[in-house]
Amino acid sequence: QIGYALVPMIARGLMLGPDQPVILHLLDIEPAAEALNGVKMELIDAAFPLLKDIVATTDVMEACEAQASALEQQAAENCKVLVVANPANTNALILKKFAPSIPEKNITCLTMLDHNRAIGQISEKLNVHASDVKNVIIWGNHSSTLYPDVNHATVTTTDGVKHVRELVADDHWLNKELITTVQQRGAAIIKARKLSSALSAASSACDHIHNWVNGTNKGTWISMGVYSDGSYGIKHGLIYSFPVTCKNGEWSIVQGLKIDEFSRAKMDVTEKELIEEKELASSCLGQSI
Known part of the structure; x- marks a missing residue:
């Protein structure tokens, strides 16, 4: 469902830009071959000007997609990989293990969905446009332990740039309700739709790649699950969501942000979960990842 929502966005240029032609490689399991062909038919019927070819298989x-062995054997070493399927952070670590020729900086996982969810909640709370809310942070795992941090977030108003915490003026909402809502948003959408949040996940995947390839706006950052280098005391070697800026096709973790005790505790909880996931995955695979 995420793939179905994503392919027209890519074909319209929302991911790589309005002037970048694309060839879509679509992979599904054998029982879904007929449905996959139907998607190919729809893409042909939409006559997207940027869509030059479709490989549906x-x-x-x-x-040349989706599995580490295929990436290792077929993909260019400088390819950019975004893992969406849960557990996304640990799946990205497993992919890195079995695609060793791909640099660790080129393997990421999706937390932009949680980033956008936090922005959406803040924009509704303050009755402002989502585009005016900047620099929220998603720390950690794409799971129910993720931590949406608003301590550095701002809103552009008619009176200038203001801090989110100042404008909301409700620590209970920021420290409790907002966190729980973002953590449980996927489950709430499944309850409402009876299906997963495919549209918002696809849109956020587009945002992730677009920023990675084309760069983030000056003075702003996004959230990406990336390989930890030990920044902010997070264990080296985990795929952990950090605030990052992007330039020239490369991401960099934002440094020097002040972390209060409340945030530190939340960041440690989600780190602990990722360490446990890594240990479990290593045990199941019979080798360290």
């Missing part, structure tokens, strides 16, 4: 090697 159940052969992972033909698709």
